[in-house]
Amino acid sequence: xxxxxxxxxxxxxxxxxxxxxxxxxxxxxxxxxxxxxxxxxxxxxxxxxxxxxxxxxxxxxxxxxxxxxxxxxxxxxxxxxxxxxxxxxxxxxxxxxxxxxxxxxxxxxxxxxxxxxxxxxxxxxxxxxxxxxxxxxxxxxxxxxxxxxxxxxxxxxxxxxxxxxxxxxxxxxxxxxxxxxxxxxxxxxxxxxxxxxxxxxxxxxxxxxxxxxxxxxxxxxxxxxxxxxxxxxxxxxxxxxxxxxxxxxxxxxxxxxxxxxxxxxxxxxxxxxxx
Amino acid sequence: xxxxxxxxxxxxxxxxxxxxxxxxxxxxxxxxxxxxxxxxxxxxxxxxxxxxxxxxxxxxxxxxxxxxxxxxxxxxxxxxxxxxxxxxxxxxxxxxxxxxxxxxxxxxxxxxxxxxxxxxxxxxxxxxxxxxxxxxxxxxxxxxxxxxxxxxxxxxxxxxxxxxxxxxxxxxxxxxxxxxxxxxxxxxxxxxxxxxxxxxxxxxxxxxxxxxxxxxxxxxxxxxxxxxxxxxxxxxxxxxxxxxxxxxxxxxxxxxxxx
Ligand SMILES: Nc1ncnc2c1ncn2[C@@H]1O[C@H](COP(=O)(O)OP(=O)(O)OP(=O)(O)O)[C@@H](O)[C@H]1O
Ligand SMILES: [Mg+2]
Numbered sequence: 001x002x003x004x005x006x007x008x009x010x011x012x013x014x015x016x017x018x019x020x021x022x023x024x025x026x027x028x029x030x031x032x033x034x035x036x037x038x039x040x041x042x043x044x045x046x047x048x049x050x051x052x053x054x055x056x057x058x059x060x061x062x063x064x065x066x067x068x069x070x071x072x073x074x075x076x077x078x079x080x081x082x083x084x085x086x087x088x089x090x091x092x093x094x095x096x097x098x099x100x101x102x103x104x105x106x107x108x109x110x111x112x113x114x115x116x117x118x119x120x121x122x123x124x125x126x127x128x129x130x131x132x133x134x135x136x137x138x139x140x141x142x143x144x145x146x147x148x149x150x151x152x153x154x155x156x157x158x159x160x161x162x163x164x165x166x167x168x169x170x171x172x173x174x175x176x177x178x179x180x181x182x183x184x185x186x187x188x189x190x191x192x193x194x195x196x197x198x199x200x201x202x203x204x205x206x207x208x209x210x211x212x213x214x215x216x217x218x219x220x221x222x223x224x225x226x227x228x229x230x231x232x233x234x235x236x237x238x239x240x241x242x243x244x245x246x247x248x249x250x251x252x253x254x255x256x257x258x259x260x261x262x263x264x265x266x267x268x269x270x271x272x273x274x275x
Numbered sequence: 276x277x278x279x280x281x282x283x284x285x286x287x288x289x290x291x292x293x294x295x296x297x298x299x300x301x302x303x304x305x306x307x308x309x310x311x312x313x314x315x316x317x318x319x320x321x322x323x324x325x326x327x328x329x330x331x332x333x334x335x336x337x338x339x340x341x342x343x344x345x346x347x348x349x350x351x352x353x354x355x356x357x358x359x360x361x362x363x364x365x366x367x368x369x370x371x372x373x374x375x376x377x378x379x380x381x382x383x384x385x386x387x388x389x390x391x392x393x394x395x396x397x398x399x400x401x402x403x404x405x406x407x408x409x410x411x412x413x414x415x416x417x418x419x420x421x422x423x424x425x426x427x428x429x430x431x432x433x434x435x436x437x438x439x440x441x442x443x444x445x446x447x448x449x450x451x452x453x454x455x456x457x458x459x460x461x462x463x464x465x466x467x468x469x470x471x472x473x474x475x476x477x478x479x480x481x482x483x484x485x486x487x488x489x490x491x492x493x494x495x496x497x498x499x500x501x502x503x504x505x506x507x508x509x510x511x512x513x514x515x516x517x518x519x520x521x522x523x524x525x526x527x528x529x530x531x532x533x534x
Contacts, residue, residue, distance in 0.1 A: 051429045071432040080433035086463065087423070088430040090455035100452065104435030134459060149434065 001026055002048055002156065002187065006057035009043060017043050018211045021057070027155070030178055030188045032202035032219060034195075036233040040211045041191045042083075045158050048189070049078040061156070076105055079154030083161045085145035089133040094125055097133050098148045105152055119151040139170050146177075156187045163194045175201055195237050199223055199258050207232045224256040239263045246270075284339065284418045285389055291494070292334035292387040297396035299495040299502075303330075304384035306506045311376035313513040317365065318527050320372040326505075327379050336386045343382045344375060351375075365532035390415040395489050404483055412468070420461060427456045 004023040010016045017040045025031055035041050046052040047059045050066040050073075059066045061077060082088060091097040095116050102112045120126045123143045128136065133144055142162070150157070163171050178201050181188050192198050198205065198219060205222045207215040209231045215222050222228055224240045235241070237258050243266065246253040250270055257263050287293065292300070310323050331340050351371045358367035388396075394411035398404060431452045432438075438449045491499075516523055 046429065049433055051432065070437070072435050072437045075433055075435040078433075080430070082426065082430045082433075084426075086460045087427045087456055088434070090431075090452045090459075100436075101434040104437070152435075 001060075001062060003060040004044075004047070004057070005060070007047065007054045007059060008056040009040075009047070009052060010055050011043075016055075016211060018054075021213055023206070023213065023216075025156075025187050025189065027187050028182070028184045029204055030182050030190065030202050032198040032205045033189060033191045033208060034193065034198060034205065034232055034234060035208035036210075036231075039208045039232070041208055042160060044208060045080070045160065045189060045191060048156065048158060049074045049080050051080075072104065075101070075154075076152065077154055078156040078158065079149040079152065080158045081146055081149045081160065081162065083164065085138075085141040088145055088148070089141060092132060093130050094120060094133055094136075094144055095129050097144060098151050101148055101152050107152075115151045119147040122150075123147040139166060142166065142170075155185060156189070157181060158189045158191070160191045161193070162190065163192060163197050171197060193234070195223060195234050199237050220256065220258045220262075223258050284421065285386060286336070286339070287389070288335055290333055290335050290387075292330060292383070294494070295387070295498060296489055296491050296495045297388045297392045298399065298489070299491070299498050300384050300388050301393075301396065302499060303502050304380045306502045307380035307383075308377050309506065310509040311373050311380065313509055315366075315369050315373065316529055316531065317369050317372065318530050320369055320376060324372065324376050324379065327376070327383065330383055331379065334383065334387050336382075339386055340379065340382050343378055347374065347378055363532075364534050368532065385414065385417075391487075392489065395485060395487065398485075399489055405478070416461075416464075419464075420457065423460060424453070424457055427453050430456075 002023075002025040004021045007018055007021040007023075008016055009018040021044065033041050033045065043052065047054060047066065048061060050069060050071045053059075053067050061074060066074065089097055091100060098116045098119055099112050102115055107115070117126070120129055123146060125136075125140065125144060125147065128140070133141060136144060142165075146159075146162070162174055166174065175197075178188060178190070182203075190198070190202060202219050205215070205217065205219040206213060207222060207228055214231060215225075215228045223234075223237055224243075226236065229236050236244075239260065239262075240255070240258055242263065243253060243255045243257045246266075247255050252273070253270055254262075254266050257266050307323065307327055311320065314320055314323070331337055351374060354370050354374065355367045358364075358370055390411045393414060394407045397407035397410060402410075428438075436449065436452055439446070440449060512524075
């Protein structure tokens, strides 16, 4: 479990980037974190694996205060995939890249070999195994970065803007992966600007604006509240925009729809009513 | 590690130092460096150092400058140990002082001169535009690389990298996962920038005009004059007095620690 208690943070004294953050993340949840550029999303998630320590308040990961431990220690529990894969790839081969984290955390030689093979396979990279990571395409590098973090099987996973520069197929694959990670043991925190992706991926959505939490609830409810979207500089999902257009003509049309199923249902209702 | 770059991150401020022409600031920085190189006695170096402090204060950049010195700490520690071991502690101290003087001179320049003005100054000094441009690009990318270095370090630490682990050799090796991504992404960026420059017709005309021009003002002439005097005085002391008439110099000039 992750707990933010009255967390405040500033990079430069007197310029708070996070204020009064109170947040609890339970296993079993896929949580989305959204907010405008510079809202403090990256800053917030860096507190979870101790890269940043709160200026005021405290952050607990499984009841351990992050100030009492190191990022290397937390790396066993918290996996963090950064936005840009090029910021983490460095090894001669894909195998060595995946093995890096495992070795740092002291896995046995045998276990390292097993996991490397397993995770390269999982992300469809086995055939490049002995090749240099720098020869991969952008999307492949991104997947390798993901594999090299996931191989340690962290209970908590943080993905910072994983859909950036990914084609529809890669997004669908990522969605699959997220669904497979959704179980009673794991917490997944997804930082994104991609409304359409969030609506399909997350169970709970948190909105951060100008360093403060302004909303926390079901994606459906939040993404259909124009005021919140406006503050987080997000466009409503297309289907919600559609619903608002419909409601102008047919006042009974519900505006809180976000998914395709809900929209179809609403349209059916409307048609039935008019028949 | 990234702290050292902090010293060179230009910030626009309305101060006397920022208002000087880049050529003036350049001349001042070079002069301070030369004077720093002329002497290797503790007290003269301290004096050079103290004479620079007001300028740092004028530029309202004390904090950044301090960070640059922090970045120097490892190197300074190294010099201190090696020199005290092979020569003397006194010599080690003066070497470190010299390092601090040089660092201060350069951070004074980079903290108060906008990279664009710097390029303009080079062109005024008849350096070909391509070189001036390359130089200002290099300076401009320092902060970018600094920020990137921090991100890369964060990313690798999230994968369990511990920089402080192991003996000296191991500690150096610990930096490989940070250095390689820096180099690779710098090369990637350089290629991108080159392509983007060419696609915007870089170098298509031989003679360029510029939107802003530099001009020396009264304050520049005043500073240039003072700096020139300081340089002449230092050269005179170093090459004439110290060599021909060392007895003219006060005792404190040669003062050193007894060990
Ligand atoms: N290393 C740093 N030093 C100083 N200020 C920083 C640093 N990193 C971020 N900031 C500032 O903190 C604020 C929040 O930045 P952060 O990166 O957390 O935003 P974000 O919500 O992740 O934005 P984006 O959507 O653009 O990724 C910004 O105003 C930024 O300028
Ligand atoms: Mg961010």
